[in-house]
Amino acid sequence: MIDATPSGTAAKIDAGIDLAQVAARSRGYWRTVWLRLRRDKVTIFFGLLLALVFLSAAFAPWLAPGDPYATSMIRRLKPIGFPNHLLGTDELGRDMLTRLLYGGRLSLFMGITPVVSALFLGGLLGLLAGFLGGRVNMLIMRTMDVFYAFPSVLLAIAISGALGAGVVNAIVSLTVIFVPPIARIAESVTTQVRNLDYVDAARASGAGSLTIIRVHILSNVLGPVFIYATGLISVSIILASGLSFLGLGTEPPEPEWGLMLNTLRQSIYVNPYVAALPGVMIFVTSLSFNLLSDGLRSAMDVRL
């Protein structure tokens, strides 16, 4: 899916031009995007910061000074800068730095998975609704309207609350709330493209429905859907940790930023700054995703 995106966005601009020209221009397009990005210092900075967050989560077992599950009754709630515990310890005496590094694994996974699955599911539903039109469109899009009738956070909490705590349940509930907007975008693009002359021409020359979707429609849909989805990741990370914060996502003793924030909440009078640390990680990650997606969007904007 990711491989298809570059040609997808390129084809969006050059819809209807012959292939050799598309190939030549698309290289030019990506070079322009890269040149624009390179000049955008904010985007570069937050992109690197994000890479750092990902790497530190990926290499947590090698970077972390301790064991994320090792408790110690005599070293509970130590402040930042305590010997051997650079960022202090939590309410069970576990090393905070270790848990913050490990916590990124679940937090990032729980934040990104719903967006990726919603990208597939929503994209598919939108394509089907747009391409088939008529009753199928009615059925799919009116169902999506019902999901739209809920404030999304409330719907995620409701589904998650009914399903019960758990990483998978949290991912499912977040996927559900991200599907409708993605389906809407995919549907509207598909509907627009479906009736264009070049699609008719393809059909007249004998292309089957699947070929038309794969070659002519998918390439147009992927661009806008992908751009929208990158913006969703930041929301998704906040909400995934928020569900854990409410006790609906990860269960103790797993290290996860939202859950750590929840359990440390009790000790803000003892050790306030350590309690705020997991939130800093969520904030930094979500801010980086937001600024990176803003930067990419303006770099990829062909109208500029």
Place this chain on the structure above:
Amino acid sequence: MIGYVIRRVLYVMPIAVGVTVMIFALVHLAPGDPLSAVVAADAPAEVVQQLKEAYGFDRPLPIQYGRWLWRAVQGDFGTSIATGRPVAQALVKAVPNTLILAVFAALLGFTLGCVLGAFAGYWQGRALDKLATGVAVAGVSVPHYWLGLVLVIVFAVELNALPAMGMGPGGSGAWAWDAEHLRHLVLPVVTLSVIPMGIVTRTLRAAVAEILQQEFVQALHAKGLWSHQVLVHVVKNAAPTVLAVLGLQFGYLLGGSILVETVFSWPGTGFLLNDAIFRRDIPLLQGTILVLALFFVFLNLLVDILQTAIDPRMRRT
């Protein structure tokens, strides 16, 4: 206009019904028996059967749905499984508390967002624009439950200037318009207002920037208007877009307040939801979500109609 209003209302009805179906379906998403929270695991079969009949869980699903909906329409949301008290009673107490929080947060967030967004869009690239965009991005990226915690740490733990939790002195559940209660309002309202502030700023900035490209703006400048006079025209044109966002955001405030209410132990609907989730109290969960979702549907309808009233061009699309 009246015809349009009627059409919109008719269009919303199936959506409202869909909402009720989804909320009803929540019970059946839940793993295990909805009665498991009250019935002891070793209860005799007849007792379980009796309870099932009492709660109506022995009937076929469509009938359960019909009965549930019929009662809900009359304001009877069933009995809380955990407390045995009517859900409606709990809601009557909690909804106004959430509304107080949401209305103040909306006032603060929308005002700041509108001012920042309008100026940032009008003077793009200036220092003020950079500041406003920065604040807005931070506002949409900050996990607000964490921001609440940080505010508590700074203003309650360190400075001891504002209360950390509850709605009034002594943890009382009753609201009163006095200084003590308003002091309790400050931190949760600020926390809750951050996200709408960011989103409104971003939307209005984009809308203003787009309107500035239009030719009538040049005409106004050519006529010799001061730039602040032009700004008024631009803002007027951005009004329908902003109104749509405001409506949506107010709805999100109601939904999103659950996290903030949890942080501040604010006795509103979020608190009820939290309670319902922990005690696996499905009727309470259903009732609270139903009220909030239907309110959101109604709000969207209102925004839709207001938008057409402001800008008749909308009606044709």
